[in-house]
Amino acid sequence: MIKTRFAPSPTGYLHIGGLRGALYSYLFAKQHKGKFVLRLEDTDQSRYVKGAVENIIQTLQKIGLEWDEGPYLDKTLNIKQKGRFGPYFQSQRLPIYQQYAQKLIDSGQAYYCFCSTDRLEKLRQLQQGQNQPSKYDGCCRRLTEKYKSAKFKIQNSKLLVNDRPAVIRLKIPQSGEVRFNDLIRGEVKIQMEDIDDQVLIKSDGFPTYHLAVVIDDHLMGITHVIRGEEWISSTPKHILLYQFLNWDLPKFAHLPLLLNKDRSKLSKRQGDVAAEDYLKKGYLPEALLNYVALLGWHPSDDRELFRLKELIKNFDLSRVQKAGAIFDSDKLNWFNCFYIKNKPDKELLRLAKKFLPDVPDKLLDKILKVEKSRLSYLAEICDRAGYFLNLADYEPEILIFKKSDGGTARLALEKVMDRLNGLKKWQPEKIKQALAAVVQENRLTNGDVFWPVRVALSGLKQSPPPEEIMAVLEKDESLTRIHSALDKLKK
CATH class of the missing domain: 1.10.8 (Helicase, Ruva Protein; domain 3)
Incomplete structure (x- = not known):
């Protein structure tokens, strides 16, 4: 059975890029009659934002994405969990990660590192000064057997080995390469020498993303990992962990970056990036989903409008582009306008x-x-x-059509008042016919008549047709506003 997941970190609100990842994972699973999982990757407690979990869950629910397993909010807005493979918060799975970390230590595929923060910072500065990539130098790979075979313990939120503070690192082979077939990009190759000995368990006993994500994806039965291209460089580490633990690999698909129109990375500095921001402004969920689905995915024809059920039927990972996808707010507005009208x-x-x-x-x-x-x-x-x-005050000059004059504007408004006073049926079509009659009978242009009436009703240079405005305002208010406009022109 196909099984995908969306695993955000509760470090803020749901980013448009995160929404796209969730949507693609959801579409792929549902298209194949599979399951979609929501998991919260909350191991970085220093970046945890209060309320972010609830916000992520509520935003996904408002958007219309439903998951088969994971946390949800009950009627009293308390967080509950559903599914056989929980808990679905990484912070509640620490013993599981520590168990597998010890297994990697015992098999020689991970090692304890006792390097101080000060030493690591000096190493980073040295490498930076020599224009080298920042990378651990493997100092603690050469530990004595005393430490190689030791068991670690977590005490007072500290990882200790023989009572010494430590972290656990992945032991990357020093030669060769890692290859994998990306469902979007094809074959990807990365040399072992370019891969850092990644920290797996931090000094506080919490796992890093790299260990936790592999263990969780395996134990939860995830078959397809769909995520952003920023994780491509980390994928070899994940593949090695799968291999070291003798687990089957999932399929990987790395989505293109989302870019601003100037091709810079989409960021808060250039406007809204949180899905919730758009919902609060009145962007409809169906419009947001429709537009986000097309940020990198190209249907087999020129069709643009898709409801969620239609997206499930038509979505195809193989038609997702490799290059960055431009986020165009004008295009999003076009989609939203369409769905509002309908x-x-x-x-x-x-x-x-x-x-x-x-x-x-x-x-x-x-x-x-x-x-x-x-x-x-x-x-x-x-x-x-x-x-x-409420009609705001306006300058009388804007009542005059650009190809006309004040006298013509006064004449037009006076004749319109006379016509409308005698109108028995106050309907848009009847009102429009009355205005057209004023144009014809007085040898005026449409602009001479419709422009001052439009401004008199709205106080604006741009507004809907006057007959539509008057249908809403009704007769008395419409005539009052036209009369006020005449007074402005007579001063």
Whole structure:
């Protein structure tokens, strides 16, 4: 059975890149009738952010991704776990990692390192001064048998060997190479001499990512590891651990980096990167999933619009590109606008109500019908609804069409007032016909008439067509605003 996982660290909020990794892992598993696991890699306690676990879980749930195993929040928002292979928090699995670390020590495939922080820092500075890559020099590989066969213990959050503080390092072979077939990139080769003797268990008894991820993936039955390309250089270490422990290898697929438009790495400094930020602004989950799915994956045809079920059917890892994928916020806005326009009115009203809770439902529904095709995200409704609720003051000059004059603007508004006063059916089409009649009867242009009316109603140079605005404002308020505009022009 195919089994994938998403294993974020609770060091912050769910990054767009993390969401893509979760989505691809989910799609691949579900496409093959397999299982998708959520696991929290929380061994780096110094970077742990309070509330991050809950945020990650809630964001994934809001997005619409469901997992078969892992932590979840119950109705009282307490963290629970489901699945036969837990616990699904690495911090709750320390004895498991320590057991396998001792096994690696006993087989000679890992060793104790007693080097002080001071020595390691001096070594790093020396290598840096000689333009060499920072790498452990293997000093403690040459330990006496006394230490090679010793058992370690964890006491007062310290790893001790014969009462000496230590760490445990992976013993990398000093020659040869590691090869693996990446499902996206093909064959990857890395020389042993370029691989560092990775720390497996830190001085506080906690495992590093490299040991924990291999043990967890094996014990949880993960068959396919789908993650970012930044982990390619670490994969040989993981492969060696699988081999040293006599375990079958999973398949690896390394996703391309996400880039800004200037091809720099996507980062907080250049805008929102947390999925939650987009949800809070009113980006719809289906739009976010649709767009993120296309960040590196190319369907077999030119189709762009996919619901989640359609993504499960069509997704293909072999069609994921190797080169970095550009995150284009304008394109995301296009997707979101499409899904907003096609959202049922009742559901859209419910979602928009979160942004304008004090606006009556009937009025907000009318505003949405006018504005929804222009919304990039739902939070924009706060600004776009403003002139429907309260008309801000504006300069009289903007009432005059660029190819017209003040006298023509006054004439147009006066004639429009006369026409609209006698209008019996206050409907967009009837209002538009009335405005068109003013144009024709007075030998004016559309701009001469529609422009000052639009500004009179909204106080803006850019707004929806006047007949749509008036349908929302209703007759009395529309005529009041046009009358006020006339007063401005007469001053």
